[in-house]
Amino acid sequence: MPSARIPEFSFPYAPPTVTYGRDAVDSLSTELTQLDCNRALVVAGETTGTSEAVGGRVEKGLGTHRVETFAQTTADKRIATAHEVAHLAAEVNADVLVAVGGGSSLDITKVAAVIRQ
Numbered sequence: 001m002p003s004a005r006i007p008e009f010s011f012p013y014a015p016p017t018v019t020y021g022r023d024a025v026d027s028l029s030t031e032l033t034q035l036d037c038n039r040a041l042v043v044a045g046e047t048t049g050t051s052e053a054v055g056g057r058v059e060k061g062l063g064t065h066r067v068e069t070f071a072q073t074t075a076d077k078r079i080a081t082a083h084e085v086a087h088l089a090a091e092v093n094a095d096v097l098v099a100v101g102g103g104s105s106l107d108i109t110k111v112a113a114v115i116r117q
Contacts, residue, residue: 025061032065032096041094042069043085043109048101058100068092073105085112 008021019027032040040062042049049055049071059066070085085108089097099109 025057028058028061028098029063029065032062035096037096038065039067039092039094040065040096040098041085041089041092042066042071042098042100043073043112044069044071044100044105045073045102046071048105054100058098062098065096066098067094073101073108075104077104077107079111082108082111082115085109086115089116 006020008024019031028040032038042055042058042062044055044058049069055069055071059069068088070088072084073081085097088094089112097109097113099106
């Protein structure tokens with residue numbers, strides 16, 4: 001039985017955009033340029049953020065836009081972690097946060113963004 005393949009798509013949602021596809025990470029630099037963002041802090045779990053298969057591809061896709069990676073999110077979703085991300089973002093003068101991975105990284109990144117405002 002052939003497996004169903006999910007089609008590639010892009011779903012603009014103000015302000016974020018959800019982009020899905022096999023090589024979606026390749027367009028990260030272009031996406032950030034269009035948003036007038038120059039200094040990206042990547043937020044991920046340790047395995048996702050440090051693996052060449054995922055983290056390495058995200059770093060490559062971001063190119064010179066990536067200033068730092070915070071690869072310490074966990075399933076615990078502690079508010080202290082969101083504060084750490086917000087503090088690091090301020091420290092490296094990040095103008096955009098890029099969440100990579102599952103719900104924990106996405107949730108921590110959203111809270112960190114609110115803390116920064």
